[in-house]
Amino acid sequence: MWKLENKKLKQKDFFRRGQSLIEILIAIAIGAILIGGATGIIIPLLNSDTQTKNVQAATTLAQEYLDNIHNLSESNWFNIYTPPAPKGSSSQFYLSATSTSYSILPGSTSTLINNISYTVYFSVENVSRNLCGAGDINTASTTGCGNGPGTTGVADDPSTQKVTVQITWPTNGSLSKSEYFTRTTNKIFDQTDWSGGSGQDGPITSENNRFSTSSGVDSTNTGVIKIQGI
Numbered sequence: 001m002w003k004l005e006n007k008k009l010k011q012k013d014f015f016r017r018g019q020s021l022i023e024i025l026i027a028i029a030i031g032a033i034l035i036g037g038a039t040g041i042i043i044p045l046l047n048s049d050t051q052t053k054n055v056q057a058a059t060t061l062a063q064e065y066l067d068n069i070h071n072l073s074e075s076n077w078f079n080i081y082t083p084p085a086p087k088g089s090s091s092q093f094y095l096s097a098t099s100t101s102y103s104i105l106p107g108s109t110s111t112l113i114n115n116i117s118y119t120v121y122f123s124v125e126n127v128s129r130n131l132c133g134a135g136d137i138n139t140a141s142t143t144g145c146g147n148g149p150g151t152t153g154v155a156d157d158p159s160t161q162k163v164t165v166q167i168t169w170p171t172n173g174s175l176s177k178s179e180y181f182t183r184t185t186n187k188i189f190d191q192t193d194w195s196g197g198s199g200q201d202g203p204i205t206s207e208n209n210r211f212s213t214s215s216g217v218d219s220t221n222t223g224v225i226k227i228q229g230i
Contacts, residue, residue: 054173057113062165062177065122068095068102069163070181077183079104080124080161089164092121119168127160127180137180159183 072079083093085106094109095102108121130138132145133155143153164178196210 051171051173053114054116054169054171055175057116058118058167058169058173058175059177061111061113061118061120062167062175065095065120065165066163066177066179069104069122070179072102072104073161073181073183074185075101077159080163080181081158083124087124087126089123089125091123091125093124094121116169120165122163122165125162125164127157127162128154129157129160130154133157 069080083091083104083106085091085093092108093104093106096105096109108119111118111120128138128140128142129135130140130153132143132147132149132151132153134149137157137160138154140154142155145151145153145155147153149155160180160182162178162180164176166174166176168174191207191209193209194211196208198211198213200208200210201212
């Protein structure tokens with residue numbers, strides 16, 4: 001009788017140990033599932049935080065670029081109106097530091113921020129306006145506008161340029177920021193010598209003795225404009 005009861009106790013102890021082992025295995029499996037789920041949530045959050053920091057750095061860099069380009073345009077409008085290569089939406093320029101300011105060069109450059117390499121360049125585009133150059137910015141094709149500013153039509157505005165800064169970084173990150181720059185100060189000069197003749201269309205970069213077009217003009221007498229019939 002004692003041997004039978006002892007055998008039963010050993011069987012119960014064996015079953016208890018087996019049950020404990022199963023419970024441990026189940027707990028491990030549940031823990032692995034929970035850890036895997038938590039990892040699946042945490043990793044995207046970390047990636048999102050990193051991407052947010054990259055975007056913030058790129059935004060600051062783009063605004064600094066626009067501010068420096070604006071300063072260059074204020075010091076001399078032709079810095080951006082006549083850059084060292086053709087303009088357009090696909091043009092690429094970058095700023096190169098000089099001893100006192102910046103110069104504009106064709107191509108792109110890279111800047112290292114928090115061990116991330118950002119590729120930077122900007123484009124410069126002409127801007128057209130309705131009312132033959134005197135109205136709002138318009139993306140339609142330019143027209144002849146023979147009747148001058150304020151009339152129906154679209155014409156190029158030589159005093160407005162569109163500048164777009166493009167920034168890219170690894171992991172396919174990119175950012176684009178645009179501003180319209182307007183010439184607010186103009187160099188005024190008096191021209192009294194027209195002897196160079198016609199054929200010059202503006203804008204011009206320096207004073208000379210030519211004009212665009214006219215009829216009935218006597219350009220032989222320097223400093224004199226004679227209106228016929230008066």
